[in-house]
Amino acid sequence: MQGTLKVHSENILPIIKKWLYSEKEIFLRELVSNASDALFKRSALDQGKEPGRIDISIDRENKTITIADTGLGMDLEEVEKYIAQVAFSGAKEFAEQYAKEETDSQIIGHFGLGFFSAFMVASRVEIDTLSYKEGSSPVFWSSEGSSTYEIAEGKRSSIGTSVTLFLEEASCEYLEEKTLADLLKKHCSYLSYPIYLEDKLLSHTTPLFLRPAGECSEKDYLAFYRELYPQDPDPLFWIHVQIDFPFHVRGVFYFPKMHKGFDFQSNQLHLYCNRVFVADSCKDLLPDYLMVLKGAMDSPDIPLNVSRSYLQMDKTVRSLGQHIAKKITQKLQTMHAKEKEKFLEIWPEIEMVIKLGILQETSLYDKAKNFLLWQTLDGTWVSLEEIRSQGKKTVYYTTKDAQDLGISSLYKEKGIDVLLIHPVIDNPLMQRLEETLGLTFRRTDAALEEAFLDASREKTLLDDSGRSGAALIADFIASSLDEKDLRVEAKSLASEKVPALFVIDEENRRLKEFLMTHGKGDSLPQLPQKNTFVVNTNHPIITKAFALKKTQPKLAKKMISYLYDLTRLSHKELTRKDWGAHIAKSQEMLEDMMQQIP
């Protein structure tokens, strides 16, 4: 008997082949999962009378491979309907969809091509099938992938389906048992039914993510991770997700250790659909900041054969991502509350990701506010909520590389919390949190706190011309430096450790930093100079230099100029162009010292 396909489209195969050329191996995954579906449907019908199995055999002489199952089979009507029409129209739809896409657009997975993918490797496909239905006779179907097919009486004597592929010359690699075994291992090792390749049973297990969380031990989770990513160091922590409503998902998501060279952009989450491996990356499932997550998940509800832009809009996918994000914050929340030590150990490794998350979705702050910690100058960890709960509106910070500088000691002496920040992520984050939390962030050198002054030692005494001692020192300092717009103040600091410091206007500095990081450093000179050089009238360098002014004015000037450089250095205000002068100054000082050697 001869038949013609209802859907006409002669160019389907060339399109599909062009699209999936590099992924033609997926034919095996598609056919084996069809077999698995048929087995599942049969087991649902006759409640497991016969243990189902899938057999894959190779005939090198005739260049065929056969995928046979003991599933529910098909009768004549079903072959015509499902294979000739459904499978073909599925392929047509697939071809039409992808013919429209740009060649470089990203498709995640290529599920849905189904039975027709057989023609990516075979010039002819034959089916021999016997339906479970009473009184059915076996059906033989054969096609070369065009719109015509042949249908006849089949030979199968037991219920089930055999699909035989007559491989094209270019696809003869699939006659190798090893090639097939590797492919089956990759895509099908978690199937519910045993697969025999050339009569040998391939190992198959229930993957960790399909097992109830309560049955999995820490050892199991680590072993599974090592199996997925043998090169990786052990992960920091993980969550096991089991959802049935409003979508079905089983998954284990690991937070990896970010080793050197860690790729934040490439997602490596393994995606399964009904136990069949589909993809080892699914970028658009998770919010951007959680792209670092690794692990494996199985969901029959994710539309896999659609393009990236569609996926981003899909409601199921979005709420799935949200759910996983929620689970991650809950896990961190619990760890922070119940296993503080363990939490503090991993926090420095994950804080970047969480902070990035808040930048992407401000609402994440509320979920993370209790465990969003910063280390302070004295080594403890503090959250903004704790600072706020003390009624404070200003949060002081400094960078890690500046924590040992003199100005930090002023805060330490007064017991004021100072956060140690990572400028790259914390600068934009602070900006955002200032807007949402009504807090002000100030670098330690943004102002001179009242608390740092010692009023009792202030030089208030006026001289003949009506100037105070402090004003005279300030005049001396200003005249020793050749800086036009520099403001100079002389203050009585309580600390004797700090001879001088800069007070740098916070807004002005942030603007400068912004311009620098955005490559607009050229426009810097137009910004007004807003630094104030504050000298400590209680520090011997200042008092001695001031006293020296009369007897050795040159030396006094040199000392102040050098101190000024050191202060600029410690506030990162000594720029490259100043280095030459500074080095010359240092050398001159060494030479002066040498003069002292008899």
Ligand code: ADP
């Ligand atoms: P899908 O599996 O997505 O429905 P396919 O093109 O793979 O699409 O298959 C079309 C239909 O052909 C299936 O839905 C199923 O009804 C039938 N079919 C395919 N393979 C088998 C098989 N091994 N046993 C029984 N029915 C099958």
